[in-house]
Amino acid sequence: MTRPPPRLIVNGRPFDLPGLPDDERLLDTLRWRLGMKGTKEGCRTGGCGACTVLVDGESTLSCLTLAKEVDGRSVTTIEAGPEDAVVARIRSAFAAAGALQCGYCTPGFVMSLAGMIRERGGVASRAELLEALGGNLCRCTGYASIVRAVDRLVPGGP
Amino acid sequence: MAPFELVVPSSVEEAMAALRTAGPGEASVLAGGTDLLNDLDDHRTNPRRVISLRRLPWRTLDWTGNQLTVGSTLPLRALEQDPEVAQRFPGLAQAVQAVGSVALRHRATLGGNVVRSAPASDLIPVLLSLDAELDLVGPRGDRRVLVDRFLRSSRQVDLAPGELVRSIRFPEARPSAYFWQRVRPANDISQVAVALAFSPADHAWRVAVGGVPPRPLLLPEPARVLGTGAPGPEAVRRAARLAGEQAPFVTDRRASEEYRRRAVSALLVRAVDSVLQAPEFPG
Ligand code: FES
Ligand code: FES
Numbered sequence: 001m002t003r004p005p006p007r008l009i010v011n012g013r014p015f016d017l018p019g020l021p022d023d024e025r026l027l028d029t030l031r032w033r034l035g036m037k038g039t040k041e042g043c044r045t046g047g048c049g050a051c052t053v054l055v056d057g058e059s060t061l062s063c064l065t066l067a068k069e070v071d072g073r074s075v076t077t078i079e080a081g082p083e084d085a086v087v088a089r090i091r092s093a094f095a096a097a098g099a100l101q102c103g104y105c106t107p108g109f110v111m112s113l114a115g116m117i118r119e120r121g122g123v124a125s126r127a128e129l130l131e132a133l134g135g136n137l138c139r140c141t142g143y144a145s146i147v148r149a150v151d152r153l154v155p156g157g158p
Numbered sequence: 159m160a161p162f163e164l165v166v167p168s169s170v171e172e173a174m175a176a177l178r179t180a181g182p183g184e185a186s187v188l189a190g191g192t193d194l195l196n197d198l199d200d201h202r203t204n205p206r207r208v209i210s211l212r213r214l215p216w217r218t219l220d221w222t223g224n225q226l227t228v229g230s231t232l233p234l235r236a237l238e239q240d241p242e243v244a245q246r247f248p249g250l251a252q253a254v255q256a257v258g259s260v261a262l263r264h265r266a267t268l269g270g271n272v273v274r275s276a277p278a279s280d281l282i283p284v285l286l287s288l289d290a291e292l293d294l295v296g297p298r299g300d301r302r303v304l305v306d307r308f309l310r311s312s313r314q315v316d317l318a319p320g321e322l323v324r325s326i327r328f329p330e331a332r333p334s335a336y337f338w339q340r341v342r343p344a345n346d347i348s349q350v351a352v353a354l355a356f357s358p359a360d361h362a363w364r365v366a367v368g369g370v371p372p373r374p375l376l377l378p379e380p381a382r383v384l385g386t387g388a389p390g391p392e393a394v395r396r397a398a399r400l401a402g403e404q405a406p407f408v409t410d411r412r413a414s415e416e417y418r419r420r421a422v423s424a425l426l427v428r429a430v431d432s433v434l435q436a437p438e439f440p441g
Contacts, residue, residue: 021161022161022162022163022164022208023161023162023164023198023208025195044199045196045199046192046196046258046262046345047345049259049261049345052261055264058235058261058264059260059261059264060261060264060265061192061261061262061265063195064191064192064195064196064262064265065191065195065265066164066188066191066195066210068164068166069164069166069188069191069210069212112259112260112261115260115261115264116260131260131344132260132261134259134260134343134344134345135258135259135260135261135262135344135345136259
């Protein structure tokens with residue numbers, strides 16, 4: 001009996017991954033196997049949040065996740081199209097607030113926020129959104145502009 | 159990462175067989191992976207086989223009256239979001255929230271944290287203060303062991319070859335609190351931590367500290383000084399002083415011994431305040 005190859009559904013598109021090594025991390029599968037370079041590698045040890053993606057809607061550190069451990073599941077990355085309204089809304093908030101400089105950390109920040117908004121059923125409070133960002137580091141902005149982007153995502157915000 | 163074979167058993171029997179056939183020292187067990195994967199990358203562990211527990215039916219949370227049993231592979235995020243856990247085991251919920259970040263807690267597990275037994279674990283002090291026990295399955299049958307006995311030293315636990323932690327059992331809901339001190343509030347390692355709990359059954363306090371080598375520790379004397387109910391200010395001061403004197407703190411790259419001794423006293427005072435203010439505190 002031959003097993004079907006591992007499969008990831010990334011941003012709604014299925015990818016069969018024959019020959020996926022057992023020890024490959026989701027981060028490397030996305031970047032090097034699927035060529036989706038939006039997800040970034042910062043520390044590779046769970047310390048920076050740059051590699052954050054959603055797995056079945058939950059924010060997940062792709063550097064600390066084996067790709068085969070999420071076989072068959074849905075992965076959302078910063079490359080999600082405009083039909084992902086939550087991710088699109090956060091991207092616009094970052095643009096409107098000027099919440100990035102080099103931009104290396106931005107995909108991770110966006111996906112951490114997207115995970116929290118999904119978890120809260122579409123609307124998260126300011127405190128919840130800031131909690132979601134606790135594991136994301138930014139070396140450029142000093143965070144003030146990122147907090148202004150968060151304010152744009154809170155009901156009644158600017 | 160050195161190549162290994164990933165095995166994902168779907169029953170406990172299969173998992174134990176996968177452990178047994180790997181040969182001694184050749185298998186690593188993967189729960190959430192947030193700690194293990196770092197070891198694999200750094201070659202601190204070089205298993206031939208990695209056994210993932212994700213398909214085992216252990217992502218559970220069960221109440222029996224006052225007792226809570228947490229399946230070893232339940233993600234920490236699910237544990238902290240349970241309103242009853244937050245209400246009846248506040249110290250546990252606070253400690254879980256001190257672990258890593260939200261994204262990390264979507265994968266990290268209580269079982270993994272105990273078995274990996276990092277010396278600066280934020281969860282182990284609370285498990286000690288709640289007299290938590292582990293239910294283990296293994297080739298020689300099931301057994302139950304107190305977390306305090308299970309922990310031997312830094313990253314060393316009393317797990318026999320072929321054994322797995324199935325669940326963590328909390329024998330009694332307790333008014334409790336967890337207070338920590340560290341550089342950054344999220345995704346950082348606590349320099350010092352205090353877990354405090356009051357047992358309504360035996361009218362006694364438990365004080366556990368983190369940030370001490372080689373592993374978090376119960377401190378019986380400060381607990382005794384706190385008495386059999388709500389302590390007065392003098393008892394709190396004495397307990398805080400004793401905690402600072404008796405915890406075997408050392409200086410390392412995270413903080414000095416002196417700093418830790420002072421911080422632990424302050425944290426204990428805050429923890430007592432927090433527990434006494436909880437509506438669940440008896441009397
Ligand atoms: S690259 Fe994953 S947390 Fe830094
Ligand atoms: S914008 Fe450069 S690291 Fe955040």
